[in-house]
Amino acid sequence: MTSRPPRPRERGIPEATVARLPVYLRALQALQDRGTLTVSSEALASAAGVNSAKLRKDLSHLGSYGTRGVGYEVEYLVYQISRELGLTQDWAVAIAGIGNLGRALANYGGFGTRGFRIAALLDADPAMVGQSVASLDVRHIDNLEDVVRSTGVSIGVITTPAASAQGVATRFVQAGVASILNFAPVVLNVPDGVDVRKVDLSIELQILAFHAQRRADGDGRDAERAGLELM
Amino acid sequence: MTSRPPRPRERGIPEATVARLPVYLRALQALQDRGTLTVSSEALASAAGVNSAKLRKDLSHLGSYGTRGVGYEVEYLVYQISRELGLTQDWAVAIAGIGNLGRALANYGGFGTRGFRIAALLDADPAMVGQSVASLDVRHIDNLEDVVRSTGVSIGVITTPAASAQGVATRFVQAGVASILNFAPVVLNVPDGVDVRKVDLSIELQILAFHAQRRADGDGRDAERAGLELM
DNA sequence: ACGTGCTTGTGAAAGCATGCACAAAGTGGG
DNA sequence: CCCACTTTGTGCATGCTTTCACAAGCACGT
Numbered sequence: 087m088t089s090r091p092p093r094p095r096e097r098g099i100p101e102a103t104v105a106r107l108p109v110y111l112r113a114l115q116a117l118q119d120r121g122t123l124t125v126s127s128e129a130l131a132s133a134a135g136v137n138s139a140k141l142r143k144d145l146s147h148l149g150s151y152g153t154r155g156v157g158y159e160v161e162y163l164v165y166q167i168s169r170e171l172g173l174t175q176d177w178a179v180a181i182a183g184i185g186n187l188g189r190a191l192a193n194y195g196g197f198g199t200r201g202f203r204i205a206a207l208l209d210a211d212p213a214m215v216g217q218s219v220a221s222l223d224v225r226h227i228d229n230l231e232d233v234v235r236s237t238g239v240s241i242g243v244i245t246t247p248a249a250s251a252q253g254v255a256t257r258f259v260q261a262g263v264a265s266i267l268n269f270a271p272v273v274l275n276v277p278d279g280v281d282v283r284k285v286d287l288s289i290e291l292q293i294l295a296f297h298a299q300r301r302a303d304g305d306g307r308d309a310e311r312a313g314l315e316l317m
Numbered sequence: 318m319t320s321r322p323p324r325p326r327e328r329g330i331p332e333a334t335v336a337r338l339p340v341y342l343r344a345l346q347a348l349q350d351r352g353t354l355t356v357s358s359e360a361l362a363s364a365a366g367v368n369s370a371k372l373r374k375d376l377s378h379l380g381s382y383g384t385r386g387v388g389y390e391v392e393y394l395v396y397q398i399s400r401e402l403g404l405t406q407d408w409a410v411a412i413a414g415i416g417n418l419g420r421a422l423a424n425y426g427g428f429g430t431r432g433f434r435i436a437a438l439l440d441a442d443p444a445m446v447g448q449s450v451a452s453l454d455v456r457h458i459d460n461l462e463d464v465v466r467s468t469g470v471s472i473g474v475i476t477t478p479a480a481s482a483q484g485v486a487t488r489f490v491q492a493g494v495a496s497i498l499n500f501a502p503v504v505l506n507v508p509d510g511v512d513v514r515k516v517d518l519s520i521e522l523q524i525l526a527f528h529a530q531r532r533a534d535g536d537g538r539d540a541e542r543a544g545l546e547l548m
Numbered sequence: 549a550c551g552t553g554c555t556t557g558t559g560a561a562a563g564c565a566t567g568c569a570c571a572a573a574g575t576g577g578g
Numbered sequence: 579c580c581c582a583c584t585t586t587g588t589g590c591a592t593g594c595t596t597t598c599a600c601a602a603g604c605a606c607g608t
Contacts, residue, residue: 102595108523112502126555135504139597146557154556154603171523172530179522186424190417196502196519201526241525264532265525267518271343271427273366281528283521287498288427290514291410292339292402294472294496295432297512299403301495333565357585370567370588377587385586386574 099170103144109134110141111167117160126157168201178205180239180263182254183246184214184224187269191243192220205237210250227254234261241265248272255282330401334375340365341372342398349391357388399432409436411470411494413485414477415445415455418500422474423451436468441481458485465492472496479503486513 113133117125127145131138145151145158148170152158168174179197181188184207192204207224209215215226225233233239242258244251244266251270258266259280266282268274271289274282344364348356358376362369376382376389379401383389399405410428412419415438423435438455440446446457456464464470473489475482475497482501489497490511497513499505502520505513 100594104524104527105520107527108517108520109504111523113504127557128555133504135506137597139599140595142555142557143596150557152556153605155554155605157555170527172526173523175530177522177526177529186421187418190421191518193417194518197522200519200523202519202522240529241522265529267521267525273340273344273364275366279532281525283525285516285518285521286339287422287425287516288431288433289336289339290498290516291408291428291433291472292342292404292431293335294498294512294514295403295408296335296338296401298408298471298496299406301510331564358587359585368567370569371565373585373587374566381587383586384574385572386576386584388585 099147103147104171106134106136106140106144107167107171109136110144111164111171111173114160114164114167118164122160124157124159127152130158173201175201177202177241178237178239179203179241179243180206180208180230180234180237180258181243181245182208182227182230182258183244183250183270184209184217184219185245185247188243188245189219191245192222202241205239206233208233210246227257230254230257231261234258234263239263241267243267243269244274245269330378334378335402337365337367337371337375338398338402340367341375342395342402342404345391345395345398349395353391355388355390356394358383361389404432406432408433408472409468409470410434410472410474411437411439411461411465411468411489412474412476413439413458413461413489414475414481414501415440415448415450416476416478419474419476420450422476423453433472436470437464439464439485441477458488461485461488462492465489465494470494472498474498474500475505476500 110130113130114125116133117130127138127142131141134141142152145163148166151163151166179202181191181204184192188207188209192207197204204220204222207219207222208227208230209224210227212226214224217224240263242255242263242265244254244258246254248270251268251272252274255266255268255274255276259276264280266274266276266280268282268284269286271286276282341361344361345356347364348361358369358373362372365372373383376394379397382394382397410433412422412435415423419438419440423438428435435451435453438450438453439458439461440455441458443457445455448455471494473486473494473496475485477485479501482499482503483505486497486499486505486507490507495511497505497507497511499513499515500517502517507513
């Protein structure tokens with residue numbers, strides 16, 4: 087029951103590792119573009135901004151894809167990580183809320199290259215509906231269920247105002263969408279089994295402000311502290 | 318040397334706690350808008366989407382601001398968290414890269430209300446320079462140092478293409494900006510003491526895809542798994 | 549065929565974060 | 579004034595993450 091070689095990975099890659107795999111993938115693709123064939127954990131770790139022991143442990147969760155004394159074959163590793171992340175299949179994404187941010191996402195080219203295809207745009211504003219954004223017609227949010235079903239959407243992105251976000255999320259879920267990326271500044275309530283990730287610009291700024299203040303306090307209070315001057 | 322009451326908090330709030338304080342703050346402000354005067358850890362935790370023990374431990378790092386048997390006074394807690402996060406002062410933010418995303422951020426009203434003021438917009442495209450976005454003139458990126466100094470910018474937001482991001486980051490740092498929020502899909506290299514946070518849309522989607530695939534694999538392989546059907 | 553040198557993969561230790569469960573501390577009613 | 583009730587603040591146990599340090603393994607030159 088524990089024969090590893092044929093199907094190397096067990097279920098259960100740590101969450102922290104999953105969050106770093108896309109970073110490794112991007113670094114590897116950059117190497118690939120430059121024609122690099124193999125890379126050591128040290129070099130890849132430095133390109134990805136992590137420590138090499140962490141990188142090796144992360145990769146070890148996918149299987150034993152390196153060669154001792156040599157490193158990792160870039161192309162093979164790109165494939166293995168892509169497969170693990172589910173990027174070898176095609177994911178249809180719907181964006182709800184075509185304001186500034188929704189438009190910015192719709193026009194962002196970075197998705198298409200990695201298995202994500204923007205399949206539908208939805209908005210509640212009648213003036214918006216029917217307009218063409220990034221070569222897609224904006225549909226009215228009332229058609230959410232139809233649109234999800236007919237275009238096979240499995241990931242929903244919410245860029246609506248905060249007040250509408252929960253409603254849209256609930257409709258996504260009821261239409262069978264179990265993965266949601268939420269940009270609205272609210273905590274979404276969804277049933278178990280639905281995966282919500284949140285991106286919140288204002289929270290990131292607040293975290294930066296906290297650290298900036300701490301630096302400033304330290305400088306003021308205990309004269310020079312470790313920090314900027316140790317380079 | 319360990320007298321607590323007068324200045325309750327020691328240095329060193331855990332990073333995980335810092336990341337949640339903005340969420341609590343938002344939930345508290347929503348309560349405040351509804352006229353709520355006090356709130357229990359249970360109620361606030363549920364509004365913030367966390368468990369109440371975690372909330373209490375988080376808040377205990379700031380000091381003892383609750384009343385046993387009653388809860389927390391909303392207004393007082395808003396003030397304490399704001400102060401801890403450094404939101405009682407005003408932070409000048411510069412946005413470099415006025416593409417779709419940069420414009421979306423510039424026009425997003427959510428910052429102003431919480432101590433952040435967009436003080437400058439920068440772009441490398443001569444056609445963009447001089448245009449007015451969100452009532453600010455776009456300046457050429459070559460003026461970065463001048464702009465930072467003259468407007469007192471202390472937080473830099475990078476929404477440039479990936480290829481330009483590292484250059485802009487380096488210039489921000491040399492101009493004295495020690496807090497950077499990076500939307501470009503690259504790992505930035507900065508000296509110690511500079512705080513970089515990354516927001517990466519494509520990474521979030523990839524993490525969602527991973528979990529979505531895992532759900533699908535499970536359903537296919539071991540018939541029905543725990544998940545959507547347990548509601 | 550064998551030894552040398554390099555790099556991976558992984559136990560084991562240390563460090564964080566989470567959640568339980570309860571004592572401590574306050575409120576309000578009788 | 580005391581008792582019952584509520585809710586905070588926190589010690590402790592558990593689990594997850596990171597980091598160290600080194601044995602195992604492979605390539606290459608001789």
